Amino acid sequence: MRKTRVSIADFDPEIFLKETGLGRTIVELKKNQVLFTQGDAADSVFYVQKGSVKLTVISPQGKEATLSLLDAGNFVGEQCVASAERIRVVSATALVRSTLLRIDKAEMLRVLQQEHAFAGVFVSFLLARNARIQEDLVDHLFNSSEKRLARILLLLAHFGKDNEPETVIPKMSQEVLAEMIGTTRSRVNFFMNRFRKLGFIDYNGVIQVHSSLLNVVLHE
Amino acid sequence: MRKTRVSIADFDPEIFLKETGLGRTIVELKKNQVLFTQGDAADSVFYVQKGSVKLTVISPQGKEATLSLLDAGNFVGEQCVASAERIRVVSATALVRSTLLRIDKAEMLRVLQQEHAFAGVFVSFLLARNARIQEDLVDHLFNSSEKRLARILLLLAHFGKDNEPETVIPKMSQEVLAEMIGTTRSRVNFFMNRFRKLGFIDYNGVIQVHSSLLNVVLHE
DNA sequence: AGCAGTCTGTGCAAAATTGCACACTTTTGC
DNA sequence: GCAAAAGTGTGCAATTTTGCACAGACTGCT
Numbered sequence: 175m176r177k178t179r180v181s182i183a184d185f186d187p188e189i190f191l192k193e194t195g196l197g198r199t200i201v202e203l204k205k206n207q208v209l210f211t212q213g214d215a216a217d218s219v220f221y222v223q224k225g226s227v228k229l230t231v232i233s234p235q236g237k238e239a240t241l242s243l244l245d246a247g248n249f250v251g252e253q254c255v256a257s258a259e260r261i262r263v264v265s266a267t268a269l270v271r272s273t274l275l276r277i278d279k280a281e282m283l284r285v286l287q288q289e290h291a292f293a294g295v296f297v298s299f300l301l302a303r304n305a306r307i308q309e310d311l312v313d314h315l316f317n318s319s320e321k322r323l324a325r326i327l328l329l330l331a332h333f334g335k336d337n338e339p340e341t342v343i344p345k346m347s348q349e350v351l352a353e354m355i356g357t358t359r360s361r362v363n364f365f366m367n368r369f370r371k372l373g374f375i376d377y378n379g380v381i382q383v384h385s386s387l388l389n390v391v392l393h394e
Numbered sequence: 395m396r397k398t399r400v401s402i403a404d405f406d407p408e409i410f411l412k413e414t415g416l417g418r419t420i421v422e423l424k425k426n427q428v429l430f431t432q433g434d435a436a437d438s439v440f441y442v443q444k445g446s447v448k449l450t451v452i453s454p455q456g457k458e459a460t461l462s463l464l465d466a467g468n469f470v471g472e473q474c475v476a477s478a479e480r481i482r483v484v485s486a487t488a489l490v491r492s493t494l495l496r497i498d499k500a501e502m503l504r505v506l507q508q509e510h511a512f513a514g515v516f517v518s519f520l521l522a523r524n525a526r527i528q529e530d531l532v533d534h535l536f537n538s539s540e541k542r543l544a545r546i547l548l549l550l551a552h553f554g555k556d557n558e559p560e561t562v563i564p565k566m567s568q569e570v571l572a573e574m575i576g577t578t579r580s581r582v583n584f585f586m587n588r589f590r591k592l593g594f595i596d597y598n599g600v601i602q603v604h605s606s607l608l609n610v611v612l613h614e
Numbered sequence: 615a616g617c618a619g620t621c622t623g624t625g626c627a628a629a630a631t632t633g634c635a636c637a638c639t640t641t642t643g644c
Numbered sequence: 645g646c647a648a649a650a651g652t653g654t655g656c657a658a659t660t661t662t663g664c665a666c667a668g669a670c671t672g673c674t
Binding site for chain 1: 451453454455457459461472473475476477479483484506507508510513514516517518520521522523524525527528530531532534535536573576612
Binding site for chain 4: 538539577578580581
C-alpha cells in the first residue's frame, strides 16, 4: 500500500468513480427506466458503472431519434458542466438494468478544478465522444441509408464487448435502428432482409452480424 | 499588480493563448491556405487567435464534406490530445487571412495536467464543440435538406460576430454550402432561389439573410 | 482585352426515400 | 393462458434527391 498523505496526489479517478461520497450517490435503473428527460433541470453528471444507456432527442414535430448508446465507463449528462446549460437537451434511458454514479454538478466542478488526474479522464472521454459524434455526422454526409445501417450494425455488434469479437446485437427493434440512422422503418426492414438474403447477417430472434457485412460499408 | 509568486496560481489561460513561449509558436495563414491535411501526423494543437478555419473530410470515394467553421477562440486539431490519435482525421484550411497559435502536443499535455484554469477552458471548449456537432447530427436525423440549408444560412449569418445581428454571410459558393449540409449543388441552388423568391434572403453578389428565414426552420 | 477557371441558373430522367396500409407473428402484462 | 401491444414482412404511389449536362455570368490573371 502507498504511503498515506493528505496531498491531492492520493486522488484516484478510478476509485472516485466507483464509490459514493460527498455529492455522489448510486442510481440503479431497471431496463427501460428513464434517467432524465429532455427539458429536465440539469444539475448532475452520471457515470455508467454497469449496464448501458441510450440518448434520444425528440423533434418539435414529435419524431424521435437515438443519438448514441453509452456503456460502462462513459459519462452521461456531461453537458451540464458547461456553465450555460441548465437543462437537459437529450433524454437518457437505461437499455438494460444499470448502475450509475450520480455526481452533483458542484462536486463535479470542484473535482475537475482540483484533481488533475480526474480532469484528464474527463477530457479523454470528451475527445472520444467528440470523435464518435463526428464520425456519425460524416457518415450522414457521405453515406446512403443502406451503408449507415450496415455501419451501425457493425458497431452494435461490438457494443459493450471489449474482448471477444462477438457478433450478436443487443435486442433492438427495426424502429429503433431506423431512429439511429435517421430513416424509416420501411427502409430498415428492406435492407435487413436484403442483408439476410446476401448472407451478411443471420436473423431469427437475435441478430448476428457476419464480417462480410463490412463489404457493404467498404465497397465503392 | 498582483503579488508575485512562483506558484501555479499565476497562470492565466488568456495570456497563455496569446503569447508564444516554450512549445508555442505563431502561425500565419493566407486565405485558403491549408493548415493540415487529413492523414498528416498530428503532433500539435492550434488555437485560433484571429480569422477562421474550415474543417473538411474527404470520403474514400473522393467526395468532400465540410464539418465546421471555427473562428477566434476555438481550438483546432484538438483530437491529437487523445493518446491514440497520431494522425489528423480532418483537413483544416483558413477561410480568411488568419493567425493561430501552434501548441506542441507535449506542451499541451503538460499544461492541461498542471494548470487547472487552462484545463477548465479546454473542457468548456470541448463541451461547446460537442454540443454543436450533436446539433448538426440531430439536424440531419430530423430535417430535410431544405431545412438544413436554412439552418446553416442562419448560423452563418452570425458566424464570427458576437455583437451585431449582422445578416451578411461570408463569401461561400453553393458548392461549399452543399458540402456542409450533405447534399448536391443542384439542391442548394434550387432552394436558394426558392428562398429568394419567397423573400427570405437577398442575394446579389453577397447573401443577406432575413429573419423570416427562421420560418423555414421552425414551421412544421 | 482575352482566356481559363469557377460559380450559377436551368432542366430532366433515373434512383432513392418516404409514408401509408394491412396482415402476421412475437412479446408482454395481467 | 389470453388479450393487448409491439414488432415484422410486404407492397406501392407520391415525393424527394441525385447525377448530369449545358449555357451564361463573373473573377483573376497576363
